[in-house]
Amino acid sequence: EVRLVQSGAEVKKPGESLRISCKTSGYTFTNFWIGWVRQMPGTGLEWMGIIYPGDSDTRYSPSFQGQVTVSADKSIGTAYLQWSRLKASDTAMYYCARFGEWLPSDSWGQGTLVTVSS
Amino acid sequence: EIVMTQSPATLSVSPGERATLSCRASQSVSSNLAWYQQKPGQAPRLLIYGASTRATPIPARFSGGGSGTEFTLTISSLQSEDFAVYYCQQYNKWPRTFGQGTKVEIK
Numbered sequence: 001e002v003r004l005v006q007s008g009a010e011v012k013k014p015g016e017s018l019r020i021s022c023k024t025s026g027y028t029f030t031n032f033w034i035g036w037v038r039q040m041p042g043t044g045l046e047w048m049g050i051i052y053p054g055d056s057d058t059r060y061s062p063s064f065q066g067q068v069t070v071s072a073d074k075s076i077g078t079a080y081l082q083w084s085r086l087k088a089s090d091t092a093m094y095y096c097a098r099f100g101e102w103l104p105s106d107s108w109g110q111g112t113l114v115t116v117s118s
Numbered sequence: 119e120i121v122m123t124q125s126p127a128t129l130s131v132s133p134g135e136r137a138t139l140s141c142r143a144s145q146s147v148s149s150n151l152a153w154y155q156q157k158p159g160q161a162p163r164l165l166i167y168g169a170s171t172r173a174t175p176i177p178a179r180f181s182g183g184g185s186g187t188e189f190t191l192t193i194s195s196l197q198s199e200d201f202a203v204y205y206c207q208q209y210n211k212w213p214r215t216f217g218q219g220t221k222v223e224i225k
Contacts, residue, residue, distance in 0.1 A: 044205065044216055044217070044218045044219050045154075045156075045162065045205055045207075045216040045219075046216070047213050047214045047215070047216075050212075059212055059213075060213075061119075061212075061213035062119065062213070095161055095162070097161075099209070102150065102209070103167065103209070104152035104164055104167045104207060104209050105152075105162075105164065106164050106167075106173065108161035108162060108163075109161065110161060111161055
């Protein structure tokens with residue numbers, strides 16, 4: 001069974017750094033893309049960035065380029081999303097999701113709620 | 119970036135009735151179009167991919183159609199568990215983009 005298990009909810013202050021994680025199991029981590037989707041309160045879904053752990057090829061949506069860092073540790077089958085300086089506008093639910101080449105995301109994490117408030 | 123536009127924003131339907139949701143792409147995405155269902159507090163769930171192929175184990179009352187820039191999702195007879203928000207997403211080009219969603223609510 002494919003599983004993506006995300007780290008727990010976070011409450012941070014503006015300007016702080018943060019890394020959230022997505023631990024995978026049940027499939028070959030290096031054979032699928034994995035990435036992060038943002039859902040701001042009451043709104044829709046936006047892809048932020050993706051990584052192919054097999055060769056570390058990383059891509060970002062233009063809206064998120066330079067704002068976050070996507071990484072992966074293939075030794076432990078885990079993907080990460082990182083901020084160096086959080087803003088209040090980063091308050092959202094973040095989902096990790098995997099997909100194969102020319103396929104949609106068929107498995108998702110349960111979501112990590114990030115709240116940024118002074 | 120490919121813009122996906124869904125209509126209507128909200129669809130009010132009685133249980134047992136048929137619902138048809140639309141999705142338009144700003145440029146051709148071939149058949150690289152998926153539909154997702156999202157319920158409150160849950161992650162999205164894949165319903166349809168390749169514009170018309172049901173994911174496992176999605177029931178047959180869900181069907182998808184279209185290609186290029188115009189797509190539809192049809193729910194033939196709405197069940198209580200189908201009231202949710204539905205998103206289309208193109209995966210023809212990075213960045214992958216979602217429509218803004220259609221909320222299917224009980225009439």
